[in-house]
Amino acid sequence: MTSFPTLIRLSGVTREYRMDAETVHALRGVDLALTANEYVAVMGPSGSGKSTLMNLIGCLDTPTAGEYWLNGVEVSLMDDDALARVRNREIGFVFQTFNLLPRATSLHNVELPLIYAGISAKERRHRAEHALERVGLGDRMAHKPNELSGGQRQRVAIARALVNEPSILLADEPTGNLDSSTSAEIMSVFDELHGQGQTIVMVTHEADIAAHAAREITLLDGTIHSDTIKEAA
């Protein structure tokens, strides 16, 4: 593992929210380093700060204090537009509720990140088709989300997350809305992607889903409670 470069480094990261008069400490000083090609599961009860951590790693949010370095760049100092560019190039999101655009076809949904990357229409189409084929949906490109099953929707989301060849695939409860057999199907897609060298960070509260990962981080009350690296599978 040491042969891979450090991809993510968080040091002393805190995140506070002001709710009316009260200050909520979602993260209270998190130090974390991830190298490329890791397969990490972030666990913890609700309110432990795992969503906040995901948002920070995903550059949707910035820390109140502390440093976040992604691929050698300090993200914690970036403005909105710079963050958007980083999200576009470095991060692929997979959400629990899929978050596909309901009116758009699978192909168009997968094309979205490429649109914002300024890729030409022809190239976009080509790459989106390729990404959909990669998740086994080559025959569902013209379908809209409501014409697809839950598993298929999540595959479209995975194709969308991968189409820009991001450094990290960030999955937030990716199987939370799926039945067990579909969950297994999606997890095998993740395992396969990891096998191909994809770095994956996944938030889950299900132990059997977390078991797919090689490293398990447990959060509790905004701090890292445990960080275990399992034997290579």
Added chain:
Amino acid sequence: MGFREAVRLALQVIWSQKMKSSFSVIGVFIGVTFLIAVVSIVEGMNAYMTDRFAGTLLGVNTFQLRRYPNFIMEDVSRETWREWRRRPRISYEDAEAVVTGITVPVLTAWNSASRGEVAFEGRVVRDIEVIGATEQFFAIKAWDFAQGRPFTGQENRTGQPVVVLGQELADRLFEGRDPIGREVKIRSIPYRVVGVVESQGNLFGISLDKFAVAPALSPIKRSVNPPRVIDELLVKAGSEADLRAAMLEAEAVMRSRRGLRPRDENNFALETSEELLDFWGQINRILMMALPGLVSISLVVGGIVIMNIMLMAVAERTREIGIRKALGARRGDILRQFLVESATLALAGATVGIGTGVGLAGLVQATTFLPARVAPWSVVVGVLLGGGVGITAGLYPASRAARLDPVEAIRQE
């Protein structure tokens, strides 16, 4: 996201909500329709007034000398009326003195007119303008003859009972028979028809072909005016400069005949077609001044409606905005998406408005005597206003959308 991408997306969204979209652009639609239609009609009126109205009532480079103005363009006070009524009438002698006093080459004719009946073999046509005129009247009016000829100076001087008829009058009296040489009766006095004037069409829907012109010195003189009195003296010059010169000379002759001192006002009227056009110019200016107000009211209302629709759209699509941001959309991308959407919406309304405005103008053209000319500039203004309103109305909603926090937005249901 490129501009074309944004337009494509906007059209898709607008099309997917046809009903809402069409309601939201009603204000812009009405404003632009109004703009195009009113400008078309005003421009058409303009052309009509200049080409037809003024020219028909009073030809180019022509002035008339009258007791008081014929074309009264504004409210006249009772005192003014009273003063006009006290003025001396224009006499044969006045006319002759003016004609003699004009040194530039001109055509002159004097005439008097009244409403009356013309009869032929028991057939009576009412509401005819019966005119007594001197022989150059026809040359000044520049009328062409469908049949026969104008009467001559000789016929006028000797007071021959001859008459020239308008086309409609001739048709109604003779119904296809040859009118030349036949006798018609005006106030029981027979007149021999010598000519029929080619149809002059109509003005504001009123036929211009219901007249009969007899020599001023023929017995007609007893039916149109008191003895040796005329309604007007017409003077047609060959050029604008000659017209001005002739008017000055006519004014000088009249003032000296009336014994007016330098400070006295004219107690007679000299009119040209310019007065008519001036009057039209006033109406025109008022319309053109009111137009921007009316158009901008509907555009402002339209803009407010679009702004609200766009705010609703932003609220409804908060999650979509969050997703787009998560996938790498920058503020500018979101801003552009919503600006393009509201501009496209407003432009669509403006386009339909232009179509409807042009249609209305066509309808007016087809169903009334008014010509309607669609002014190209009004179409350009319509498009610019539509786009402008769309962008202005979209600015606030779009900037709200652009500033949304992706974490919050994506959580929205």
